Amino acid sequence: MMAEPRTSSIEGKLSEEFAVPSHVDEVKEKMAAFARHHAEAGRKVVLITSGGTKVPLESRTVRFLDNFSSGRRGASSAEYFLDSGYAVIFLHRHRSLYPYVRMFLTVNMLDVLQFRGAEGAAANSGDVVINQQLLPNIAKVLKRYNEVKDGTLLLPIEFNTLSEYLHLLKAAAQALSSIGSKAMFYLAAAVSDFYIPASEMPEHKIQSSNGPLQLSMKMVPKILSPLVKDWAPQAFVTSFKLETDSSILIDKARRALDTYRHQAVVANVLDSRRGYVVVVTPETQAELILTDEDVKNEVEIEDRIVSNLTSAHTKFITQQEG
Numbered sequence: 384m385m386a387e388p389r390t391s392s393i394e395g396k397l398s399e400e401f402a403v404p405s406h407v408d409e410v411k412e413k414m415a416a417f418a419r420h421h422a423e424a425g426r427k428v429v430l431i432t433s434g435g436t437k438v439p440l441e442s443r444t445v446r447f448l449d450n451f452s453s454g455r456r457g458a459s460s461a462e463y464f465l466d467s468g469y470a471v472i473f474l475h476r477h478r479s480l481y482p483y484v485r486m487f488l489t490v491n492m493l494d495v496l497q498f499r500g501a502e503g504a505a506a507n508s509g510d511v512v513i514n515q516q517l518l519p520n521i522a523k524v525l526k527r528y529n530e531v532k533d534g535t536l537l538l539p540i541e542f543n544t545l546s547e548y549l550h551l552l553k554a555a556a557q558a559l560s561s562i563g564s565k566a567m568f569y570l571a572a573a574v575s576d577f578y579i580p581a582s583e584m585p586e587h588k589i590q591s592s593n594g595p596l597q598l599s600m601k602m603v604p605k606i607l608s609p610l611v612k613d614w615a616p617q618a619f620v621t622s623f624k625l626e627t628d629s630s631i632l633i634d635k636a637r638r639a640l641d642t643y644r645h646q647a648v649v650a651n652v653l654d655s656r657r658g659y660v661v662v663v664t665p666e667t668q669a670e671l672i673l674t675d676e677d678v679k680n681e682v683e684i685e686d687r688i689v690s691n692l693t694s695a696h697t698k699f700i701t702q703q704e705g
């Protein structure tokens with residue numbers, strides 16, 4: 384078994400080495416009010432993290448290290464959680480995929496809009512309408528989007544930097560602690576494991592005239608540890624494990640569960656992540672696979688993941704209360 388990370392040193396590192404965003408208290412209060420309101424209305428609340436992180440190499444940043452994550456997993460999962468009756472806090476990277484809107488990002492807006500009336504493109508003023516033949520699902524999606532908006536069921540919170548992500552996740556965990564086991568964490572963001580501390584970062588643009596670049600990066604603190612132990616100890620916590628080598632995937636997922644003692648790990652491999660995942664819990668292991676038929680019918684794997692986890696969450700709540 385892995386040595387358990389020391390929680391207090393992680394909290395210390397977080398406050399010393401990662402700049403606290405100025406709006407963190409305000410956002411925390413917003414999240415706490417959202418959670419209280421929905422829990423009182425009998426809803427469960429899920430905090431979804433989504434998207435990649437970028438890690439700056441210079442303090443006046445010209446260059447940064449990024450990763451592949453599009454935020455699609457988080458955005459589509461948010462929709463399935465909403466369909467399952469959850470209220471959703473969507474902690475996502477600025478400009479990563481967003482629930483509902485994600486479906487229309489590949490269309491050029493100007494190609495699907497037209498002037499109303501017979502004169503069509505010849506007109507140069509008047510009402511603009513959408514060509515629904517080019518966006519067959521738009522009415523259905525717009526209706527659902529408006530229902531979610533009118534019910535204030537989705538609270539979007541953005542992060543840009545790794546520091547913002549870490550502090551906002553901490554604030555979210557503390558904000559949700561008041562609703563105990565009704566809270567779920569669904570940590571799908573692809574967060575950098577490495578960073579350069581502000582004290583070791585050059586201020587100005589790194590000069591290529593100095594020759595080849597060697598970087599030394601530090602480990603990002605394992606924030607899952609204080610989240611599970613201290614900030615939201617009663618919540619149902621799901622982390623994600625990504626590998627490129629499928630032969631080590633399940634072992635790594637089990638090790639994460641042993642180390643952090645949370646409830647579930649969704650294990651996935653980069654290339655097959657849209658069609659295959661394994662949900663690993665201390666007692667179970669469920670393979671979720673999309674068949675060719677599923678793909679033809681536009682079934683998404685997030686539908687299966689969310690259905691698996693919402694059932695596990697319901698059982699978890701019953702056990703906690705019993």
Ligand code: 9Z3
Binds near residue numbers: 570626
């Ligand atoms: C995931 O594994 C997500 O499923 C993906 C989704 C990021 C692969 P997309 O955003 O992709 O839909 O394009 N997220 C967690 C990845 C991660 O970095 N996990 C770390 C690890 O595996 C920390 S738990 O060690």
